[in-house]
Amino acid sequence: MLTSCLLAGACGSLSDQSPTRPDPTPEPVAATPTAQPGTSPTPTPIFAPMAPQATPSPSPTPEPSPGGAPPPPPSTSGCGAPLPPALSQVNVKVHLKAGDTWVIDSTPLVGPDAAYCAKIGFTDGRSICAVRPEGNPERQACEEYVTGRAADTGRPGPTWYLAGGFCRGRSTGCENHPENQYQVLAYSGGTYRACGRNGVCGEVAVDK
Numbered sequence: 001m002l003t004s005c006l007l008a009g010a011c012g013s014l015s016d017q018s019p020t021r022p023d024p025t026p027e028p029v030a031a032t033p034t035a036q037p038g039t040s041p042t043p044t045p046i047f048a049p050m051a052p053q054a055t056p057s058p059s060p061t062p063e064p065s066p067g068g069a070p071p072p073p074p075s076t077s078g079c080g081a082p083l084p085p086a087l088s089q090v091n092v093k094v095h096l097k098a099g100d101t102w103v104i105d106s107t108p109l110v111g112p113d114a115a116y117c118a119k120i121g122f123t124d125g126r127s128i129c130a131v132r133p134e135g136n137p138e139r140q141a142c143e144e145y146v147t148g149r150a151a152d153t154g155r156p157g158p159t160w161y162l163a164g165g166f167c168r169g170r171s172t173g174c175e176n177h178p179e180n181q182y183q184v185l186a187y188s189g190g191t192y193r194a195c196g197r198n199g200v201c202g203e204v205a206v207d208k
Contacts, residue, residue, distance in 0.1 A: 078141025082119050084110045084131040087146040090158060090194050090202030095183065102186040103177070106158055106194040106202060108147045143182075148197025150181050157181025158194035158201075 087108050095105035111117065111128035120136075122129045131142035144156040151159040152166040153176055160167045160176060167174035173188035186192060189208045195201035 079131075079138055079145045082116060084142050084146050085113045085116060086110065087196045087198055087200045088112070089128060090196060090200060092192065092194050092202040092204040094186075094204060094206065100187065100208075102206060102208060104184050104186050104192050104204060104206070106182050108143050108158070108196060110146055146196065150176070152176070153181060155181040158196055160184040161193040161195065162186075162188075162190050 088111055089109040091107040091109055093105055094102055096103035107130060109128050110131055111126075114125065114127040117126050117129040120129070120131075121133045130139070131146055132139035140156075147156070147158055149156055152168070155176075158181065160174065162172065162174045165172055167176050167184050169175050170187050173186070173190060174192065175185045175187070177183035177185060182194075184192060184194075186206050186208070189206050191203050191205050193201050193203040
């Protein structure tokens with residue numbers, strides 16, 4: 001056999017007769033996008049952006065009324081027709097001087113309303129008057145109707161002030177009369193003010 005191979009020249013080496021293993025097929029490579037001239041490649045985000053969540057709007061808070069709500073008017077019980085108009089003045093005067101304690105008195109006045117004043121008995125043509133004439137059984141109820149109640153005591157009548165403070169005893173220089181809110185006991189000098197529920201005030205200077 002060796003002789004025939006030499007004669008034919010067709011014999012190869014042993015290694016040439018070994019079968020060859022085909023080369024593995026390369027994995028396809030994804031094409032990389034090519035940036036256009038003059039532009040920057042857009043990076044691929046790792047995470048998709050979350051859509052913004054709508055923030056619920058807080059419920060509106062009602063604005064307080066300027067100066068606060070006015071106090072309700074007192075009951076008209078006991079004050080009949082004609083009802084007096086709004087408090088317009090407070091007449092304040094020294095009523096009694098007794099040693100070191102003076103008594104200061106106040107009278108609420110309404111108007112100007114000449115027709116009202118005439119209807120309740122003031123026939124002298126005045127347009128500013130008391131809510132009822134002295135001695136009228138409705139006077140106290142009608143005074144409360146226009147004046148209201150004191151801010152410090154809650155009694156029918158004006159709120160008394162001395163030097164911007166309430167009258168709460170000798171340490172404050174004055175004290176509300178124990179039986180009559182329309183009067184105050186003055187222990188020291190100064191300007192005394194009596195104010196109704198609508199902010200109308202009267203005052204008197206006490207020199208003692």
